[in-house]
Amino acid sequence: MTRYKKxxxxxxxxxxxxAAMGGAAAVGTLGLVSALGGAKPVLxxxxxxxxxxxxxxxxxxxxxxxxxxxxxxxxxxxxxxxWPMGKDQDGNDVIRKAEPNNLVGVQRFRKDxxxxxxxxxxVELKLEGIAEDGIVVYSNKCTHAGCSPENYAKDTSKLFxxxxxxxxDPLQGCKVIGGPPPRAMPQLPIKVEGDRLVVxxxxxxxxxxxxxxxxxxxxxxxxxxxxx
Amino acid sequence: xxxWLDDRLHxxxxxxxxxxxxxxxxxxxxxxxxxxxxxxVLIITGILLALSYEPSNSPVVNSFDPGTRAEPNMIxxxxxxxxxxNAMPFGDMLRRIHHWMANIMVAAAVIHMMRVYFxxxxxxxxxxxxxxxxxxxxxxxxxxxTGYILPYDNYAYNxxxxxxxxxxxxxxxxxxxxxxxxxxxxxxxxIIPRIYGYHIMLLPGILLALTGAHMLIMIKQKHTQxxxxxxxxxxxxxxxxxxxxxxxxxxxLVLLFTGLVVLFSAFIxxxxxxxxxxxxxxxxxxxxxxxYLLWVFGALxxxxxxxxxxxxxxxxxxxxxxxxxxxLIIGAMFAVPMLDRAKDNQYYAENPTNHPxxxxxxxxxxxxxxxxxxxxxxxxxxxxxxxxxASANTILWxxxxxxxxxxxxATLGIVRGIRALREADERDALAHAHADD
Ligand code: FES
Numbered sequence: 001m002t003r004y005k006k007x008x009x010x011x012x013x014x015x016x017x018x019a020a021m022g023g024a025a026a027v028g029t030l031g032l033v034s035a036l037g038g039a040k041p042v043l044x045x046x047x048x049x050x051x052x053x054x055x056x057x058x059x060x061x062x063x064x065x066x067x068x069x070x071x072x073x074x075x076x077x078x079x080x081x082x083w084p085m086g087k088d089q090d091g092n093d094v095i096r097k098a099e100p101n102n103l104v105g106v107q108r109f110r111k112d113x114x115x116x117x118x119x120x121x122x123v124e125l126k127l128e129g130i131a132e133d134g135i136v137v138y139s140n141k142c143t144h145a146g147c148s149p150e151n152y153a154k155d156t157s158k159l160f161x162x163x164x165x166x167x168x169d170p171l172q173g174c175k176v177i178g179g180p181p182p183r184a185m186p187q188l189p190i191k192v193e194g195d196r197l198v199v200x201x202x203x204x205x206x207x208x209x210x211x212x213x214x215x216x217x218x219x220x221x222x223x224x225x226x227x228x
Numbered sequence: 229x230x231x232w233l234d235d236r237l238h239x240x241x242x243x244x245x246x247x248x249x250x251x252x253x254x255x256x257x258x259x260x261x262x263x264x265x266x267x268x269v270l271i272i273t274g275i276l277l278a279l280s281y282e283p284s285n286s287p288v289v290n291s292f293d294p295g296t297r298a299e300p301n302m303i304x305x306x307x308x309x310x311x312x313x314n315a316m317p318f319g320d321m322l323r324r325i326h327h328w329m330a331n332i333m334v335a336a337a338v339i340h341m342m343r344v345y346f347x348x349x350x351x352x353x354x355x356x357x358x359x360x361x362x363x364x365x366x367x368x369x370x371x372x373x374t375g376y377i378l379p380y381d382n383y384a385y386n387x388x389x390x391x392x393x394x395x396x397x398x399x400x401x402x403x404x405x406x407x408x409x410x411x412x413x414x415x416x417x418x419i420i421p422r423i424y425g426y427h428i429m430l431l432p433g434i435l436l437a438l439t440g441a442h443m444l445i446m447i448k449q450k451h452t453q454x455x456x457x458x459x460x461x462x463x464x465x466x467x468x469x470x471x472x473x474x475x476x477x478x479x480x481l482v483l484l485f486t487g488l489v490v491l492f493s494a495f496i497x498x499x500x501x502x503x504x505x506x507x508x509x510x511x512x513x514x515x516x517x518x519x520y521l522l523w524v525f526g527a528l529x530x531x532x533x534x535x536x537x538x539x540x541x542x543x544x545x546x547x548x549x550x551x552x553x554x555x556l557i558i559g560a561m562f563a564v565p566m567l568d569r570a571k572d573n574q575y576y577a578e579n580p581t582n583h584p585x586x587x588x589x590x591x592x593x594x595x596x597x598x599x600x601x602x603x604x605x606x607x608x609x610x611x612x613x614x615x616x617x618a619s620a621n622t623i624l625w626x627x628x629x630x631x632x633x634x635x636x637x638a639t640l641g642i643v644r645g646i647r648a649l650r651e652a653d654e655r656d657a658l659a660h661a662h663a664d665d
C-alpha cells in the first residue's frame with residue numbers, strides 16, 4: 001500500500017496523444033463538412049433557366065432551326081421539339097434553354113380524339129390548354145431518365161422513348177402506357193395567338209428533373225421569389 | 229557512385245528488400261502488371277491532354293466554324309478545346325491512346341481479379357488486398373466515367389444528365405447530393421470545372437494512393453506461389469528477382485502492349501466528338517455506357533418502373549436499379565474473402581477444379597453479368613425482332629436468373645465428371661500396377 005498514487009508517465013502521454021488526435025479529428029471533420037457545404041452552390045435562377053411561364057412563345061429547338069418561331073401551320077402529329085422563349089429584365093428575348101428540362105414537344109391531333117384520363121390515373125389533361133385546332137404541348141423529357149421520346153414507329157399517335165422503351169399516349173395527357181417511366185410527361189397549356197403558340201401557364205405537374213409535385217411546386221415558389 | 233548513393237540512401241537495403249523481390253513465373257501473373265502499366269500510360273497521356281484542354285463550359289465562338297457576326301456559332305469551351313486537340317498533330321491519336329488504355333486497364337484489372345478469385349489468392353492473409361483491389365476497380369470506373377464527360381460533346385452531355393438523374397434518385401438526400409457533386413442543378417455553369425477536378429486530381433490521387441498500398445502489401449506478403457513452386461521447394465519463395473531478371477520481361481511486356489494500343493489507336497477511332505456535336509436538345513438514341521458498366525444499364529432497362537414513398541423520401545426504380553442493385557453486387561464481391569474460414573495462411577495458388585463450388589459460383593456470377601449486359605441491348609433486340617415487345621422484360625428476367633443457375637450446376641457437373649473420370653483412371657492404374665506385381 002503506497003501512500004502516493006503512482007503516476008504513470010506512459011499513461012498520461014497516451015492520454016495526451018489520444019486527446020490531441022480526438023481534437024484534430026473533430027477540427028478536421030468540421031473543416032471537411034464546411035468545405036463540403038461549399039460544394040453545393042446556391043440556386044441562381046436567371047431568365048434563361050426559368051421554367052416556362054405564361055406569355056412565353058414556343059420556338060424551334062432542333063439545331064437547324066433553333067430560335068425560329070413555330071407556326072401553327074407547320075404542326076402535324078409528328079412531334080416538334082421546342083423551347084419556351086420569354087423576356088429578360090430588359091425586355092430582350094431569351095430562349096429558356098439553359099434549363100434542359102424545359103424542352104417540350106408540339107403535336108397536333110384531331111380535337112375530338114383527346115380523352116381526359118379518369119380521376120385515379122394521376123394524370124392531368126387540361127382541355128382548355130389544347131389550342132382550338134388540336135395543338136397540344138407536352139414536356140419532351142422522359143420522366144424515367146430524361147431522354148426525348150419520339151413518334152412510335154408502330155403507332156404514330158404514341159410517343160416512344162428509345163432509351164428504355166417507355167411509351168406515352170399524348171391523347172390521354174401523355175400518360176405512361178408502357179415501359180419504365182414512373183409518371184406522365186406533363187402538359188404545357190398553350191393557346192394560339194395570331195401566328196404563334198403562347199404559353200398560358202407552366203407545366204401542369206412535375207416535369208423530369210423533379211422528384212414529385214411537391215418538389216416541383218417548391219421550386220416554382222423559389223423561382224417566383226428570385227425572379228418576381 | 230554506388231557507394232556514394234549507398235552511404236546516403238542505403239540502396240543495398242532497398243535492394244534486399246524490394247529489388248530482389250521474387251516474381252512467380254506464370255503468365256497469369258502478368259495481368260496485374262499490365263493494369264499498373266496502363267495506369268502509368270494513362271497518367272502520361274492524361275497530363276499531355278490536360279495541357280491543351282480548357283476546363284470550362286462557358287460558351288465560346290467555334291473557331292472552326294464561327295458563323296456570322298450577328299449569329300456567332302457558340303459552343304462550350306471544353307468542347308471547343310477538344311476539337312482543337314483533335315486538330316493538333318497526333319492530337320486525336322493521343323485521345324485515342326488515353327481512351328483505349330483506360331479500357332485495357334479495366335479489362336486487365338477484371339481478368340486479374342478473376343485470376344485471384346479462381347485460384348483462391350484472396351484468402352488469408354491477402355483479404356485486405358482483395359478489398360483494396362475492389363476499391364481500385366470502383367474508383368477506376370468512376371475515373372473513366374468522369375473522363376467521358378470532359379469533351380462535353382452531346383454524348384457527354386447526355387451521359388452526365390443520366391448520371392445526375394441517378395444521383396438525384398437517392399431518397400431524402402439525392403437532391404442535395406446531386407447539386408453538391410455536379411455544382412448545382414444540371415447543367416450548372418460549374419459542372420465541367422468540377423468534373424475536371426475529379427478526373428485529374430481527386431480520383432487519380434485516390435487511385436495512386438490505393439495502387440501504392442496494393443503494391444506495398446503485395447511486396448510485404450509476397451505473391452501466392454504457383455503450384456510448381458510446391459513441387460520445387462515446399463514453403464519457399466520461388467521466382468525470378470525483380471532486378472535484374474524480371475525487369476527486362478516487364479519492359480518487353482510494357483513495350484509490346486503499349487505498341488499494341490498505339491496500333492489500335494492508329495486504326496480504330498473512338499468517341500468521335502465531331503460526330504456527336506456540341507450539347508443539344510437532340511438526345512442520342514441508343515446511347516450506352518462502357519462495357520464494364522453495361523450490366524448496370526441492363527438492370528435499369530429491365531426493372532419495372534415504380535415509385536414508392538417512404539417517410540417523405542422516394543424510392544424509385546432508378547435508385548434500386550442503379551444504386552441498390554450494383555451495391556448488392558459490389559457488396560457480394562467485397563464479401564468474397566469472408567466466405568473462407570481457413571485459419572492458415574494461403575501459400576499456393578489453387579487449382580480451380582479442386583474447388584468446384586467456388587468455381588461454379590464465379591462462372592454463374594459472370595454469366596449473370598453477361599446476361600444483364602445483353603439486356604442493356606433490349607431496345608435493339610426488340611427492334612430487330614429477336615425479342616417480342618410485350619414479354620421482353622419477362623424473358624430477360626428469366627434469363628437473368630436461369631442462365632446463372634444453369635451454368636452453376638453445369639460447371640459443378642462438369643467438374644465432378646472430370647474428377648470421377650480422373651479417379652477412375654487412377655484406380656485403374658493402381659489396379660494394373662497391382663496386377664503387374
Ligand atoms: S429514359 Fe425514357 S424510358 Fe428510360
